[in-house]
Amino acid sequence: MRETEFEFIRGLVYQHSRINLGPDKRELVSARLGKRLRATNLTTVSDYCRFLKSQSDGDELAHLIDAISTNHTFFFREIQHFDFLSKTALPEMSVRARQERWPQFNVWSAASSSGEEPYSIAMLLDEELGTTWPWHVEATDISNRILDKARAGIYREETVNKLDAKRVKRHFQLGHGPQAGNYRIKSALQAHLTFQHLNLLEGPPPFDHLFHVIFCRNVMIYFDRPTQEELVQKLSRQIVPGGYLFVGHSESLTGIKHSLQTVRPAIYRRPLNS
Numbered sequence: 001m002r003e004t005e006f007e008f009i010r011g012l013v014y015q016h017s018r019i020n021l022g023p024d025k026r027e028l029v030s031a032r033l034g035k036r037l038r039a040t041n042l043t044t045v046s047d048y049c050r051f052l053k054s055q056s057d058g059d060e061l062a063h064l065i066d067a068i069s070t071n072h073t074f075f076f077r078e079i080q081h082f083d084f085l086s087k088t089a090l091p092e093m094s095v096r097a098r099q100e101r102w103p104q105f106n107v108w109s110a111a112s113s114s115g116e117e118p119y120s121i122a123m124l125l126d127e128e129l130g131t132t133w134p135w136h137v138e139a140t141d142i143s144n145r146i147l148d149k150a151r152a153g154i155y156r157e158e159t160v161n162k163l164d165a166k167r168v169k170r171h172f173q174l175g176h177g178p179q180a181g182n183y184r185i186k187s188a189l190q191a192h193l194t195f196q197h198l199n200l201l202e203g204p205p206p207f208d209h210l211f212h213v214i215f216c217r218n219v220m221i222y223f224d225r226p227t228q229e230e231l232v233q234k235l236s237r238q239i240v241p242g243g244y245l246f247v248g249h250s251e252s253l254t255g256i257k258h259s260l261q262t263v264r265p266a267i268y269r270r271p272l273n274s
């Protein structure tokens with residue numbers, strides 16, 4: 001791939017997703033473009049760049065961002081957040097819910113990828129809250145392809161079998177016939193989740209309520225500092241006073257201007273009186 005082609009792709013991806021592809025990502029971009037060349041039946045990157053320029057509906061651009069972004073995730077990733085949720089945030093919020101008459105406990109998984117993160121949150125809420133307090137998990141991501149996978153809620157047996165057996169029995173159904181070797185999330189759990197497409201960096205979040213906890217993990221790492229700052233400020237406004245923001249453990253907010261209190265590494269809280 002020529003320097004000018006890399007710069008063109010890099011600019012386009014930044015403009016539409018703010019994913020910041022540094023010069024060290026040239027190899028990665030080149031490898032991921034291979035997939036798009038095959039899918040579009042084009043032979044050179046130069047043809048592909050021309051194709052992108054000629055498209056007015058942005059369809060291929062969405063595929064390009066899909067191919068470039070990394071969707072790696074797994075169930076109960078960064079377990080400290082789930083421990084904190086069950087041992088600290090939920091007991092605290094349950095007391096406030098009674099005092100302040102909150103109708104529902106709301107969690108947002110803001111870069112939900114293929115669903116392992118929001119379903120992990122949902123499993124924990126089902127186990128801890130059951131039907132004592134209504135709860136809901138909003139899951140959003142920029143990639144439509146990955147959202148389709150998340151909505152389907154189908155995962156390989158070997159992935160699911162890493163979870164505690166009681167948890168698997170409670171929340172998953174084993175597939176048969178063409179679905180042999182797969183597990184599916186039970187529909188009773190799925191009923192507590194909504195999946196929708198959302199570019200975190202485009203406009204205000206489309207919610208008319210605040211969240212008690214926001215998970216925004218392992219996505220900010222792709223953005224530059226000013227973009228991270230803008231995003232953290234946007235997310236902070238979407239949290240109830242006293243509610244929490246969880247970021248990935250490699251995504252400290254040090255050096256970013258924000259109004260949150262640091263609770264623990266990768267756990268931040270909107271001040272109660274804000």
Ligand SMILES: C[S@@+](CC[C@H](N)C(=O)[O-])C[C@H]1O[C@@H](n2cnc3c(N)ncnc32)[C@H](O)[C@@H]1O
Nearest residue numbers: 069071072073111113142143199200217218219
């Ligand atoms: C590495 S995954 C993280 C998944 C999960 N949060 C976790 O920690 O396991 C990053 C996700 O961020 C999504 N993403 C990248 N840029 C985004 C943007 N601007 N808005 C929303 N989602 C974005 C990608 O599509 C991808 O699914």
